[in-house]
Amino acid sequence: MLVQEAPIVWNSLKGLICVYKPAEVSVHKMRKILISKICQEMNSLEGRPPSDYVAIEGDPSQKLTVSVRPNFADHPLVVGPRYQNQDLHVSWSNFLGFYTNGVLLFGIRDGTRQAKFIRENRPTRAYRIKGKLGEVTDNCFKTGKVVMKSTWRHVKQEHMDRFLSAMQASHQKKMFEMCGVDIQSQTAYELAIQGPIRPANSKIPIIYGIKCIEFQPPEFTVEIQCINEYEDYLTHIIHEIGQKLHSTAHCTGIQCIRHSRFTLEHALLMKHWTLTNLLKNMDVCSKILVESGENLPRKSSRLV
Structure with missing residues (x-):
């Protein structure tokens, strides 16, 4: 069961996911849809409360009073949703053409390093x-x-x-x-x-x-x-x-x-893109990387 606190989920959302790309949908559009769905669901979870505003008031030559009041400058109605599209870093490991469907790997946040590592090693x-x-x-x-x-x-x-x-x-x-x-x-x-x-x-x-x-x-x-x-x-x-x-x-x-080692069996359909399924898929991809010995970036040894 997914934790309802958005900060906890956000801290867990780091890694590689395997999704299924349909034909006649660009990788760029898939990336935008993924980011939008993640941010939309993150904002529906219980976020952190607005930080308090501490005010020190009074005559400096006399006793000052300290008061704590709501900080409207940190309220979502003022600054917007806590999680916005530009805050989420997502990159692909393999680029599929417009008419190609099938296995597509995305790296989310810290997972972008793993995506780059796989991409540069050219599996x-x-x-x-x-x-x-x-x-x-x-x-x-x-x-x-x-x-x-x-x-x-x-x-x-x-x-x-x-x-x-x-x-x-x-x-x-x-x-x-x-x-x-x-x-x-x-x-x-x-x-x-x-x-x-x-x-x-x-x-x-x-x-x-x-x-x-x-x-x-x-x-x-x-x-x-x-x-x-x-x-x-x-x-x-x-x-x-x-x-x-x-x-x-x-x-x-x-x-x-x-x-690489990712097949159609691991690919998540677009209709199943929920935080719960994405986190489960991220765990599956992490196990595959560990089993293959490619969990941590390392220098590639090429023969040619």
């Missing part, structure tokens, strides 16, 4: 991307204008799997080339067993794994593990798949299913 993310064969749009997404149509019935799942395997192998080779290491060497093996190799340049997208998990032509879904990706890059992957399969394709949906 891998997993996506489910839906595509449709036979049409190409001017922005490679379903919201764009169809500029070309083609046949797609010749495309089989084995063709799709073969190309995705080649794409994954190409990216793996690219990772080692950026290290200046031969993929067949012992050095490459030693690098691989230490974990995912992250490029030094944070603007270079790298795919660690990609596979087709659903194929019902003309609709299909691919699951991708990657780093340094962005929304346009993911939509263009679907466009490239269509081209390589001697057809055309455009993206119909993007869902982030994992960011």
